Amino acid sequence: xxxxRRRRRLALAIGNxxxxxxxxxxxxxxxxxxxxxxxxxDLDCLDLIDRLGPLTPSELARMAGLxxxxxxxxxxxxxxxxxxxxxxDPADRRAVLVRIVRERLPDLLRLYAGMNRSMNEIxxxxxxxxxxxxxxxxxxxxxxxxxxxxxxxxx
Amino acid sequence: xxxxRRRRRLALAIGNxxxxxxxxxxxxxxxxxxxxxxxxxDLDCLDLIDRLGPLTPSELARMAGLxxxxxxxxxxxxxxxxxxxxxxDPADRRAVLVRIVRERLPDLLRLYAGMNRSMNEIxxxxxxxxxxxxxxxxxxxxxxxxxxxxxxxxx
DNA sequence: TACATATGGTACGACTTTCGTAGTATATGA
DNA sequence: TCATATACTACGAAAGTCGTACCATATGTA
Numbered sequence: 001x002x003x004x005r006r007r008r009r010l011a012l013a014i015g016n017x018x019x020x021x022x023x024x025x026x027x028x029x030x031x032x033x034x035x036x037x038x039x040x041x042d043l044d045c046l047d048l049i050d051r052l053g054p055l056t057p058s059e060l061a062r063m064a065g066l067x068x069x070x071x072x073x074x075x076x077x078x079x080x081x082x083x084x085x086x087x088x089d090p091a092d093r094r095a096v097l098v099r100i101v102r103e104r105l106p107d108l109l110r111l112y113a114g115m116n117r118s119m120n121e122i123x124x125x126x127x128x129x130x131x132x133x134x135x136x137x138x139x140x141x142x143x144x145x146x147x148x149x150x151x152x153x154x155x
Numbered sequence: 156x157x158x159x160r161r162r163r164r165l166a167l168a169i170g171n172x173x174x175x176x177x178x179x180x181x182x183x184x185x186x187x188x189x190x191x192x193x194x195x196x197d198l199d200c201l202d203l204i205d206r207l208g209p210l211t212p213s214e215l216a217r218m219a220g221l222x223x224x225x226x227x228x229x230x231x232x233x234x235x236x237x238x239x240x241x242x243x244d245p246a247d248r249r250a251v252l253v254r255i256v257r258e259r260l261p262d263l264l265r266l267y268a269g270m271n272r273s274m275n276e277i278x279x280x281x282x283x284x285x286x287x288x289x290x291x292x293x294x295x296x297x298x299x300x301x302x303x304x305x306x307x308x309x310x
Numbered sequence: 311t312a313c314a315t316a317t318g319g320t321a322c323g324a325c326t327t328t329c330g331t332a333g334t335a336t337a338t339g340a
Numbered sequence: 341t342c343a344t345a346t347a348c349t350a351c352g353a354a355a356g357t358c359g360t361a362c363c364a365t366a367t368g369t370a
Contacts, residue, residue, distance in 0.1 A: 010286040014286065014290045017296075022180045022181075024300030026177075027300075035307065044178060044181060058348080066329090067330080068348070069329055093336060094336045095347055114303040114306045119166075122295045123166045128161060133281070134289060137277065137289050140277050142172050144270060144273035147273060148267075149182050149186055151269045153186055212318080212319065222359080223358090224321090228358095229356095251318080
């Protein structure tokens with residue numbers, strides 16, 4: 001069947017692009033981190049803190065798959081740079097709540113400005129239904145990534 | 156304009172999914188690396204070696220944005236695990252050519268099997284023209300990532 | 311050819327990061 | 341009230357990173 005072969009070829013192309021995109025975004029994060037004197041794992045954590053709101057170091061450790069003591073070091077660096085703040089949890093005074101310092105965010109976004117501009121240009125080339133297909137695909141893929149990761153972890 | 160707002164919302168959703176996908180794939184790589192007693196940077200390099208064929212440590216250092224001496228350590232780990240082989244370049248006997256050991260690849264792919272299965276299920280939900288849109292989008296995004304990274308590097 | 315200079319890779323050592331363990335503070339349950 | 345569990349971090353050992361130096365080889369010049 002000719003159609004099946006075309007589909008296989010497309011799936012392969014998607015997989016390769018996904019791999020390369022992942023590789024490029026990792027490298028971009030690495031470079032951004034270097035500019036800010038942060039490690040890429042620091043930026044990963046900062047992203048999680050931004051997306052998942054104020055959370056405790058333990059939760060962050062679980063989400064990032066890192067040892068709690070490692071998180072301490074990462075938070076030390078992020079705090080020293082003024083990217084996050086550590087606050088006591090009023091409900092549980094053993095716990096610490098990590099929150100992002102929003103005033104500092106523009107300094108980070110500035111470094112992603114080039115990427116954002118390019119992405120906006122790319123969006124402009126698609127009509128609304130195509131954008132919906134893309135959004136849907138990415139959302140499903142992210143979910144697939146989450147499941148695959150969970151399967152691998154011995155938790 | 157209603158349409159413009161819908162487009163903005165879709166662009167935002169795509170950006171968020173992309174961010175989360177990147178985060179998830181990084182985490183997946185990290186977990187896969189842990190299973191193989193490799194660092195995630197090792198896997199990044201292995202991926203580059205796989206995609207860009209046999210290359211020298213210097214080229215790899217440039218592609219990965221790492222110090223040449225760091226590459227030595229990474230290659231040592233990869234070689235010790237049997238993932239790559241170092242060979243003298245017949246054309247330039249100072250140089251070393253790093254090539255991937257294909258026989259060892261299944262051990263790596265096995266760990267990505269869950270992700271691959273999920274992705275295949277996702278592909279199955281789209282028709283051919285939709286897959287083309289997705290492939291095109293990802294390819295452009297990867298290229299955008301490459302440009303954005305190059306802009307940030309002081310090379 | 312002979313020599314100076316440039317380049318590729320790695321060994322070495324200083325510095326940093328990571329993570330297992332232990333310790334302190336607080337919470338929970340009997 | 342006391343025992344136990346949990347949250348976080350300090351500390352130290354082990355590993356990773358990277359600037360420098362070094363050796364081998366290549367390239368350019370006389």
